Amino acid sequence: MDFTIKQIASLLEGNIIGDENAKVNQLAKIDEAAKEGSICFLANPKYENFIYTTQATAVIVKDDFQPKQNVSTTLLLVKDPYIAFTKLLEEYNKLAQQYNAHQRIGIEQPSFAGKNLHIGEGFYLGAFAYVGNDCEMGDDVKIYPHCFIGNNVKIGKGTIIHPGAKIYDNTQIGQYCSIHSGAIIGSEGFGFAPQADGTYKSIPQLGNVIIKDYVNIGANTTIDRATIGSTLIQEGVKLDNLIQIGHNVIIGEHTVMAAQAGVAGSTKIGKMCSIGGQVGIVNSVQIADYTQIGAKAGVNGNVKKPKTTIIGAPAMDFKNFMKSSVIFRKLPELQKRIEQLEEKILNLPPSKG
């Protein structure tokens, strides 16, 4: 798909300096070896040097950009180059998705479908995918190869289940979700009752997982079903890869969680929280709305006040942690200073008190 700079300028409401008829067919990064036929953007001034040497056909720049050297590429002047490029990405992606939605349609063989499968229009079931009994699929649901869908699963309109994801019985997934490859939804929670002799007995896990609309579940992320009731992932939640969500956890609307974080059983996380990579949160606590948790934090208690920012293990106020961390590095020096003080005190004349 070739586009002229003029076409793109019209989409982005930008002005052109250079050849408006030049054609591009690829998006590229200005600091990598962008080839002829590609279009880049310059938002961060520290990458400015690349604009004087790039082989890219065109570069999107801010409308007040003043070149310090000759520029041979065509410039496309816009109000905000980053936003403009994102818009371009989206348009490109829309075309790609339309292409994909058109390609991935119908039932590939061999695949396996149980009794009472209800499907909408535009449904795709990839080869080697397995769907159990009594499942309901909305319009444009795409189930890629090697997915396992248990019995009595409901999946909403426009949701994509990527290759090899496993969805256990009774799971409910909303509209326009992405469940990425290798994600395991609804596996048995880690519930074991200690016995008097030191062994453990499984506690039956009879609940399910409910995932609302516009949720993203990353690759190889695991979400356990509830013991009873539901593990609940609210609308708009974005989970990265390799995350663990325990049984009966509730994650509030539009909370995002970075890779390799883990949340233990029965914890409730508020809405619009931001949780860093490799964070761990213990079981049965409550995290207030808008909480920010820094990477690698170990959260071992409730966060009661919304908009709190914490980090560290055990987690504490972010700023205080940073201050304490700076002093942690100086502990050998501090210890020495205490020793010196002790020596000085020892050498003082005896108190008269």
Next chain:
Amino acid sequence: MDFTIKQIASLLEGNIIGDENAKVNQLAKIDEAAKEGSICFLANPKYENFIYTTQATAVIVKDDFQPKQNVSTTLLLVKDPYIAFTKLLEEYNKLAQQYNAHQRIGIEQPSFAGKNLHIGEGFYLGAFAYVGNDCEMGDDVKIYPHCFIGNNVKIGKGTIIHPGAKIYDNTQIGQYCSIHSGAIIGSEGFGFAPQADGTYKSIPQLGNVIIKDYVNIGANTTIDRATIGSTLIQEGVKLDNLIQIGHNVIIGEHTVMAAQAGVAGSTKIGKMCSIGGQVGIVNSVQIADYTQIGAKAGVNGNVKKPKTTIIGAPAMDFKNFMKSSVIFRKLPELQKRIEQLEEKILNLPPSKG
């Protein structure tokens, strides 16, 4: 399946206040929207308020429970509501499992079985499952869709291999184990010999994995096979999701390990240990029996004394860590106090010593 409160009271050896003929068909949590037809339990006093408003048909309570307001739901009085409810869960689960064992039986097609497959009664092989040559399966083994079983694998009676688990060649799995979705058993250990030029050469990994009876392996957990000999998971071990077990590791009987923990190669962990989430243990160390390791600990040496409790990275005695952590938060204040002491000392009259 509907049950009367009378039937349940008989099972739990409880007394009824209310309608003994009321029927329930669902287990629910008292703090969630329990509907008519469901039965809940009240063990934790902080949930008592829910008993006055719940729509649940019956609630299991302790036999000395004194309501402070009118209760419209039927009460079932027992000695220990939590234990009673667990018993109910188990009975329910037993029925569900019987149903499942009855459903999941026989060989679904298409599936793939190599030469010399020995199977017992009640065997299930799901569609798209792959079994290599010379495998032995006990009675009631269930291999769900998309599982890969390599050559020369033995699986004991009653063990369930959930959808998409991968079991490499020569693995031995005992009786009544659960291997959850996406678990990888017996993959190549991470063995690379550094060469003089800074590159690495693979060390052949010729061993296997042995898993004893009553073991639980969580979703997407990985267990590497031994370089030579066996990586060994002893009877009753419970591993949560996304755990990494390195080559030649030995985990003792009835040890439990929470999600995202990792154990590096050749480490030996004792029996009945409890290991928290996101813990890391270095290679080639020994952890004594009954060791308790707190979440996120980084264990970089042997634990010689049984029943030790450690946490932190590097790991140390639990109580001392907690004390030190409290002071870590006050480091800026401590530094200030040292500065003040230094100032005061400076301002003192010169020592006569």
Next chain:
Amino acid sequence: MDFTIKQIASLLEGNIIGDENAKVNQLAKIDEAAKEGSICFLANPKYENFIYTTQATAVIVKDDFQPKQNVSTTLLLVKDPYIAFTKLLEEYNKLAQQYNAHQRIGIEQPSFAGKNLHIGEGFYLGAFAYVGNDCEMGDDVKIYPHCFIGNNVKIGKGTIIHPGAKIYDNTQIGQYCSIHSGAIIGSEGFGFAPQADGTYKSIPQLGNVIIKDYVNIGANTTIDRATIGSTLIQEGVKLDNLIQIGHNVIIGEHTVMAAQAGVAGSTKIGKMCSIGGQVGIVNSVQIADYTQIGAKAGVNGNVKKPKTTIIGAPAMDFKNFMKSSVIFRKLPELQKRIEQLEEKILNLPPSKG
């Protein structure tokens, strides 16, 4: 396959004390119950006692080994027992691989191949594997059961894709790589643009993943594709299990990374670095060549100087961290000493200044 000690001595250029015609067919560890017919090695003096009781038919020992008791097993004297045993392992492995390469050949059915699949000699496609359109496979590529290969994927000579790995569209993989079970290559990066109302919008991820020659990707490891351009894993990189690599990350030649480490988007890691288990590295930083990062470190900034060794969260110089950690354990004592100093100062005669 039986070998005489004489044959093995010839391979390892060693001398025999004992029965040169004794036969072995198995490699074993001296500290485990090695049976007759097996051969072990003794490199670490702390295992010497085992040599006097082992049932192994032969043991490889250093050429200056002086037994302190009677030895009934045959001894094979070499310059370096560990290196000799490794050589033996390799020879054994070579035979096993030849056997395997010979076994795993051709197209198992049912499998799925799209349009325009180009394959080389010795190609294996396992049952239930799925290959999209326009893919190119070099000689001796082995694609095990349950693998998903998207459209337009190139895989170089001798590379093995283990059971259930998922390779998204447009991925390029070099020669002699191992992609282990459950690895997800090229899934959608975690890119979400925050909106004014607190919700998030997906940023299209249009790039791909490029993996060079001799790379090892561990079980259940996830590598996200680039937003635009390529996520790049350079030649000889070894990634362990359950690792997360974000979009647009670059990992330099022969860098090794232990299990459960994570690297956030757009970070560049130099060559021949060594990165410990459960390390986390934030997005958009640069790590110099030959950097050593200790287990569980949290790296939140650039590492500019090659050969730096860091650990801790936030990461700092390794030696300083160890010194500070020692004092961290003594913080309660330090606090007490400060209190004592304060008391002593209080009790001093007032300053005349």
